[in-house]
Amino acid sequence: MELQEFIKKNNFKLSSIVTNLCKDALSIMDKSKDPLHPKSHILFMLDNLDKFVNQDKETAAKINYEVLLLSICWHDVWKSYKTQTQNLLKMLYEQYSDGLGSAKIFNKYASRTNLHKSILNQVQYCIRKHSSLQFRKRKTVESKILTDLDKLETWNIKRYEQAMVEYKKVGTLNGKKVRLAKFFFKRFMRKSTTDDYYFSWTKNEFQILKRKNKPKLIQLYEKTLLELE
Numbered sequence: 125m126e127l128q129e130f131i132k133k134n135n136f137k138l139s140s141i142v143t144n145l146c147k148d149a150l151s152i153m154d155k156s157k158d159p160l161h162p163k164s165h166i167l168f169m170l171d172n173l174d175k176f177v178n179q180d181k182e183t184a185a186k187i188n189y190e191v192l193l194l195s196i197c198w199h200d201v202w203k204s205y206k207t208q209t210q211n212l213l214k215m216l217y218e219q220y221s222d223g224l225g226s227a228k229i230f231n232k233y234a235s236r237t238n239l240h241k242s243i244l245n246q247v248q249y250c251i252r253k254h255s256s257l258q259f260r261k262r263k264t265v266e267s268k269i270l271t272d273l274d275k276l277e278t279w280n281i282k283r284y285e286q287a288m289v290e291y292k293k294v295g296t297l298n299g300k301k302v303r304l305a306k307f308f309f310k311r312f313m314r315k316s317t318t319d320d321y322y323f324s325w326t327k328n329e330f331q332i333l334k335r336k337n338k339p340k341l342i343q344l345y346e347k348t349l350l351e352l353e
């Protein structure tokens with residue numbers, strides 16, 4: 125779902141500053157060097173956010189949508205500037221650094237505008253806290269929603285299929301990269317549970333996606349490895 129479609133459908137009122145900053149982020153993501161983190165990753169998240177806010181009205185009423193939409197649009201800009209690593213240790217480092225890097229880039233763009241300081245700080249907090257490796261609990265509803273929506277995206281089979289096409293197109297798909305993805309799936313994703321999510325809707329959606337796409341992901345990795353042999 126495109127940003128403007130989401131805003132119009134749900135009748136949200138955003139300031140022009142926030143809208144333009146969201147567009148800046150989407151423009152960056154549209155040129156992403158990382159096939160797993162292109163603009164479509166953000167649009168998939170907006171699809172799920174639309175379902176979430178229309179099915180969980182109680183939580184929806186608590187959300188600051190300027191903070192949340194900025195956080196969603198900017199949370200992966202740091203990764204968009206980088207080609208995906210094939211080194212496990214570097215991948216783990218990037219998982220940790222992603223939030224800090226994206227928050228820094230957001231601050232650079234936001235500081236050129238008259239964005240209210242409190243919104244800037246809240247967005248930076250959400251972006252920093254979306255990274256996988258955290259030592260303190262997430263406190264705000266927006267940071268929890270961003271994290272849940274991002275985790276749901278790890279079970280989006282269409283996202284991986286699109287990424288494989290892009291990797292092949294630029295000639296960077298190889299066995300090492302696929303085996304690393306397969307290792308990440310077996311070591312982390314396959315062991316994930318509803319306890320990893322904050323909200324009833326995202327817990328339920330996770331169960332549906334895992335049950336539906338777990339065998340498809342395994343099949344995709346195996347098929348791709350065979351094609352590369």
